[in-house]
Amino acid sequence: MGKECAEKTMITLDGISKTYGNYQALQSIDLSINNGEFIAILGPSGCGKTTLLKLLAGFMSPTSGRMIMNEQLIATDKKVTPPEKRNIGMVFQSFALWPHMNVQEHVRFPLKHHRYVNKGLSKNHDKRITDILHLVGLEKFAKRYPEELSGGQKQRVALARALAPEPSLLLMDEPLSALDAELRMDMRKEIQHIHRETKATIMYVTHDQSEALGMADRIVVMNNGRIEQIGSPETIYLRPETEFVATFVGKNNLIKGKWMNQYFIPDHSPAEKWSNLDISPQLKKKNICPIRPEQWRLSSHGQGMSGKITTVQYQGKEIHYTIQVGEERITAHDNITSGRYSHGDTVKLSIRNPESQTEMQYR
Numbered sequence: 511m512g513k514e515c516a517e518k519t520m521i522t523l524d525g526i527s528k529t530y531g532n533y534q535a536l537q538s539i540d541l542s543i544n545n546g547e548f549i550a551i552l553g554p555s556g557c558g559k560t561t562l563l564k565l566l567a568g569f570m571s572p573t574s575g576r577m578i579m580n581e582q583l584i585a586t587d588k589k590v591t592p593p594e595k596r597n598i599g600m601v602f603q604s605f606a607l608w609p610h611m612n613v614q615e616h617v618r619f620p621l622k623h624h625r626y627v628n629k630g631l632s633k634n635h636d637k638r639i640t641d642i643l644h645l646v647g648l649e650k651f652a653k654r655y656p657e658e659l660s661g662g663q664k665q666r667v668a669l670a671r672a673l674a675p676e677p678s679l680l681l682m683d684e685p686l687s688a689l690d691a692e693l694r695m696d697m698r699k700e701i702q703h704i705h706r707e708t709k710a711t712i713m714y715v716t717h718d719q720s721e722a723l724g725m726a727d728r729i730v731v732m733n734n735g736r737i738e739q740i741g742s743p744e745t746i747y748l749r750p751e752t753e754f755v756a757t758f759v760g761k762n763n764l765i766k767g768k769w770m771n772q773y774f775i776p777d778h779s780p781a782e783k784w785s786n787l788d789i790s791p792q793l794k795k796k797n798i799c800p801i802r803p804e805q806w807r808l809s810s811h812g813q814g815m816s817g818k819i820t821t822v823q824y825q826g827k828e829i830h831y832t833i834q835v836g837e838e839r840i841t842a843h844d845n846i847t848s849g850r851y852s853h854g855d856t857v858k859l860s861i862r863n864p865e866s867q868t869e870m871q872y873r
């Protein structure tokens with residue numbers, strides 16, 4: 511994809527709010543989505559993810575704010591462009607297939623009936639259907655009906671149907687949550703492959719942080735109808751802005767202490783002075799230092815915060831420890847090669863060099 515194309519803004523949400531009766535489901539959402547981006551909307555149940563998707567699809571109007579798509583105003587509180595006039599494809603958790611249509615009929619349907627079919631697409635529907643079924647790996651199943659398909663195959667039909675008219679934007683609402691764990695992992699790779707092949711702009715709603723971290727170009731973390739942080743998976747994981755992001759995305763230890771300029775002094779070990787940590791101003795203001803389980807270095811003697819091992823779990827290449835430090839219960843993941851501690855051992859906890867930590871994350 512050309513760089514100019516990738517960086518062109520496709521959608522802008524400008525101060526979008528939505529209330530249902532007295533309940534404010536979305537509060538002043540500002541977000542820009544670039545052409546070809548894969549954006550994950552990540553947040554707990556009830557935070558407003560589906561509401562945001564419904565507004566983008568045109569199923570309802572915002573209470574305030576404006577929405578712009580491809581330089582056209584598509585929604586305000588007074589005027590909404592209806593779904594059929596937006597070039598948007600949708601894939602739902604429930605697949606929403608029609609029992610009386612076989613696989614190829616599902617894919618043909620939007621090509622025949624949708625008002626928006628990309629003008630550049632071949633008028634030869636049979637060729638388009640063959641190409642799309644090939645893309646999602648369903649060529650051999652073209653004549654099958656939904657009841658003759660597995661969960662993963664049904665999800666691919668839903669994807670093929672949504673992609674057939676070449677939508678500008680593909681909205682996916684928890685598309686993998688009805689599938690079992692192993693199939694979900696395979697489908698993640700398939701969706702990434704489809705994104706690479708089609709260069710579609712994707713907005714992918716999930717409450718599964720590993721799905722968001724693994725697939726998205728950027729993640730929008732939501733909580734209580736607000737955006738907590740927008741950033742690349744690496745930024746969200748390595749430099750959370752808020753306490754919510756620090757604990758919702760991946761495991762984290764929020765160590766209490768005092769920030770003194772560049773140094774952090776943990777409450778439970780005032781002789782310690784941690785430096786070289788890139789922590790957001792909001793967390794510093796709360797006198798918190800987030801430390802990931804893999805950021806700890808454990809040793810049996812020397813410098814560090816002293817704690818007692820309370821649980822030990824062997825996990826193959828790592829050992830997961832719980833360590834009691836004063837009233838704080840800390841989680842640490844240690845490399846199997848660095849030795850093994852037992853329940854009741856006293857250990858010293860120090861922080862790995864942040865540079866080597868970053869290196870470790872990206873390896």
Ligand code: ATP
Pocket residue numbers: 530531533535553554555556557558559560561562717
């Ligand atoms: P989940 O992950 O559980 O699907 P979500 O993040 O998608 O949740 P939404 O479905 O957007 O959340 O709902 C946001 C909030 O708005 C919730 O508290 C929900 O109860 C409320 N809500 C959603 N739809 C309506 C409605 N039609 N009328 C009243 N309240 C609603």
